[in-house]
Amino acid sequence: MSTLTDPPNEGFRLSMLFNDTRYRSLTFQVIAAVVLALCIWYLGNNLIQNLRAAGLNISYSFLGNPSGYDINQRLVEYDNQSSHGRAALVGLLNTLLVAFLACITATVFGVIAGVLRLSNNWLVSKLMAVYVEIFRNIPVLIWIIIIFTIMTAVLPGPRAFRGDDATSSMLFDAFAFTNRGIYIPMPWFENGIFASASMNWLLVLIGFAGSWFAAHQINIWANNKQEATGVRPKTLSLILAAWLVPFLALMLIMGLTWEYPELKGFNFKGGIKIGGPLIALWFALSIYTGAFIAENVRAGIQAVSKGQTEAASALGLRPRRVMNLVVLPQALRVIIPPLISNFLNITKNSSLAIAVGYADITATLGGITLNQTGRAIECVLLLMLFYLTASLTISMVMNVYNASVKLKER
Amino acid sequence: MSDQTTNSIAFVADGTIPPSPPPAGETGPIKWLRENLFSNAVNSVLTILALLAIYMILAKTLPWILNGVWTTSSLAECREVLNGKVGACFSVLTERWNQLLYGFKYPVDQYWRPNLALVLLLVAIAPVLFFDLPRKLLAFTAVYPFLAFWLIWGGTILAPIVALLGFAAGAFVFQTYGKSSFAIGFFGAIAAAFAVWLIGGALIPDGASDNAMLQAVPSRDLGGFMLNLMLGVTCVSLSLPLGIALALGRQSDMPLIKWICVVFIEFVRGVPLITLLFVASVMLAYFFPPESTVDLFLRVVIMITMFSAAYIAEVIRGGLAALPKGQYEAADSLGLDYPQAMRLIILPQALKISIPGIVNVAVGLFKDTTLVSVISMFDLVGMIRGPILASTEWNGVYWELLGFAAALFFVVCYGISQYSQWLERRLATDHR
Numbered sequence: 001m002s003t004l005t006d007p008p009n010e011g012f013r014l015s016m017l018f019n020d021t022r023y024r025s026l027t028f029q030v031i032a033a034v035v036l037a038l039c040i041w042y043l044g045n046n047l048i049q050n051l052r053a054a055g056l057n058i059s060y061s062f063l064g065n066p067s068g069y070d071i072n073q074r075l076v077e078y079d080n081q082s083s084h085g086r087a088a089l090v091g092l093l094n095t096l097l098v099a100f101l102a103c104i105t106a107t108v109f110g111v112i113a114g115v116l117r118l119s120n121n122w123l124v125s126k127l128m129a130v131y132v133e134i135f136r137n138i139p140v141l142i143w144i145i146i147i148f149t150i151m152t153a154v155l156p157g158p159r160a161f162r163g164d165d166a167t168s169s170m171l172f173d174a175f176a177f178t179n180r181g182i183y184i185p186m187p188w189f190e191n192g193i194f195a196s197a198s199m200n201w202l203l204v205l206i207g208f209a210g211s212w213f214a215a216h217q218i219n220i221w222a223n224n225k226q227e228a229t230g231v232r233p234k235t236l237s238l239i240l241a242a243w244l245v246p247f248l249a250l251m252l253i254m255g256l257t258w259e260y261p262e263l264k265g266f267n268f269k270g271g272i273k274i275g276g277p278l279i280a281l282w283f284a285l286s287i288y289t290g291a292f293i294a295e296n297v298r299a300g301i302q303a304v305s306k307g308q309t310e311a312a313s314a315l316g317l318r319p320r321r322v323m324n325l326v327v328l329p330q331a332l333r334v335i336i337p338p339l340i341s342n343f344l345n346i347t348k349n350s351s352l353a354i355a356v357g358y359a360d361i362t363a364t365l366g367g368i369t370l371n372q373t374g375r376a377i378e379c380v381l382l383l384m385l386f387y388l389t390a391s392l393t394i395s396m397v398m399n400v401y402n403a404s405v406k407l408k409e410r
Numbered sequence: 411m412s413d414q415t416t417n418s419i420a421f422v423a424d425g426t427i428p429p430s431p432p433p434a435g436e437t438g439p440i441k442w443l444r445e446n447l448f449s450n451a452v453n454s455v456l457t458i459l460a461l462l463a464i465y466m467i468l469a470k471t472l473p474w475i476l477n478g479v480w481t482t483s484s485l486a487e488c489r490e491v492l493n494g495k496v497g498a499c500f501s502v503l504t505e506r507w508n509q510l511l512y513g514f515k516y517p518v519d520q521y522w523r524p525n526l527a528l529v530l531l532l533v534a535i536a537p538v539l540f541f542d543l544p545r546k547l548l549a550f551t552a553v554y555p556f557l558a559f560w561l562i563w564g565g566t567i568l569a570p571i572v573a574l575l576g577f578a579a580g581a582f583v584f585q586t587y588g589k590s591s592f593a594i595g596f597f598g599a600i601a602a603a604f605a606v607w608l609i610g611g612a613l614i615p616d617g618a619s620d621n622a623m624l625q626a627v628p629s630r631d632l633g634g635f636m637l638n639l640m641l642g643v644t645c646v647s648l649s650l651p652l653g654i655a656l657a658l659g660r661q662s663d664m665p666l667i668k669w670i671c672v673v674f675i676e677f678v679r680g681v682p683l684i685t686l687l688f689v690a691s692v693m694l695a696y697f698f699p700p701e702s703t704v705d706l707f708l709r710v711v712i713m714i715t716m717f718s719a720a721y722i723a724e725v726i727r728g729g730l731a732a733l734p735k736g737q738y739e740a741a742d743s744l745g746l747d748y749p750q751a752m753r754l755i756i757l758p759q760a761l762k763i764s765i766p767g768i769v770n771v772a773v774g775l776f777k778d779t780t781l782v783s784v785i786s787m788f789d790l791v792g793m794i795r796g797p798i799l800a801s802t803e804w805n806g807v808y809w810e811l812l813g814f815a816a817a818l819f820f821v822v823c824y825g826i827s828q829y830s831q832w833l834e835r836r837l838a839t840d841h842r
Contacts, residue, residue: 024593029666036670043697050696121453122446123460137823138816139777141791146816149808348682354784366688376692383688384681391680 110293513633
């Protein structure tokens, strides 16, 4: 019986670089490295020459200069004397705002449409199929423009609300739908505990967190009791109380009042104004991505085999608990990964704001600032950096959530 | 006697009772209605709500469509014809038909060229989409890109011929030497192609395009839905090989190559297409040699191709990962080297698994071609928002135009996704 030995040492030949598996991968990597270095050198060299020819340099100092343009929709203080950096920050927050809002509503639309598409009601399921197909197959840019057009061309101007022969009227005297945006009442506290409004709202948030904790504790207590005695105590009223009592108490103590929008002069004053571009973008992204999420939800629910439902029913679970304890946990495993990429798509598609004039970061930093300063390279690089960070953060957060719902394998 | 016995026992049936029809509520449309629309209270409410919604939509749109006016030359005239009635002014579509399809600068007497290119596209793409067609048609598919380039851009026919010859030389070198060593064949083919292009490019005389058979049309004159179609078809076909290469690179054992591919893919997938288009329109020019002018169409094609290649790479990586490890090991144990194993064993299966995903990316990419309107190229959306809505005749005709654009995209995208479903059923050789 012969034993395997190393091939005889023939000495190194040049052809071994390509034909010998021991050296081949090294050869290819060296070639790749050289090509990459050459490309970078060539592009960098061109860049330097072009910049020199145009008399430019790479510098980010323009971010400190006054921007000189106004932004209507903003979450932080800003005027046209603020810096370009501040304008970028306003845009950044606007991007996050519309992405956050659209993620929530798209999920709601998607879940409703996905569940209804599986309904045994023929008409409803066909209607949802039509919704999904129509919205998936038409570019989101066209949807954004269509909804923006509805906002600006169909809704009445503020002047239609004026005078005795007004052609339009406010809904419940509290909501005004105009072509400049939608005005809704603004809640505020008459005698807040803190001086600043945001601190008071933070207090309300803390109150909610406390309610959530209390409701959670009540559930645990009920579970323990059920395991010990076999009878589950009635918890509905307790949980309702845990949610409502602190909230109502806070509202009463701080004196919640609503500031209603009012027609003053040529425009509405007071209340919260949600600008037309924001609504168009928000709604368009929601229904467009909602169609995709609906398909994911449908696939997820269909992926749970019928035997699971039947087994749960055979154990005597009620339909609600079958859904909550058996179907949903398994369906979520299928739904979450594509949901992550849908959220990422919303964040990236929110950059289409530039088409309707919503001041997101693409419109401020990549639009007006870029055009005013001519700092194309710096602006585009910053823009890419922001979107990369946002994408990676969202996928990281959602992956943590995915890890918590996915199958625990031992 | 016997007669009496048979008749006297009254409780014995002497014949079968003919089957009676099911109760009225258990048959036909009524049963269907009961089961599918009104099975319980919630369902009944949903049905009524759905009917209400359908009625409201139809009540708004049907009169609008049916009263449509098709033959006026401006919005004012159209309103006069409608005389206060609700109705659409579809005449904007008939009057601006050419602008919507070809943009506003493409020479009018040359419209037959893009039309012919579109018809030939269908011929060229047919053998790729339907496997039953004779394989010899693929030869036309290989020639088509050069033919289409010549038809649409016009100018000298020498340029596409030199390009075609370069590819032919590369393919010839690969066929000859690729059998013995993939690497030599591969790099030799690239070298041969570049040699042909350099020599051929130098041989084309300077003024060749001036009096060419087809009038030369610069890229900036392209527009309308034609531009969307061109960008979509070009970028999808270019990004497919690039995506396969990136996916294989990401699976590679060579750390440097893997690292390059991972960084490229994750970077491109992390940024919106619109920033890449900004790169194309304002930044890419800085990276080309100072005196060169690369036109915007090419720059946009480069960026969109990179964008979709990254997404296709991820889809194909999913396909590669879905293959059982045994396939790789079987290929190895047959003594196949890496290119052979990939070409003969792995990729055919992995690509088959990835087809639905690739088609999804293709549909998404085609929809995303509308984004070029943001960097002031006049594609279908750009034409609508720019020249047509800004014109004095048609200022304010939103719904007809946007509805037309939506319908065009819907037809194409829905068609592609139906094809993908057909293909999936067709290729389902395993499982059942």
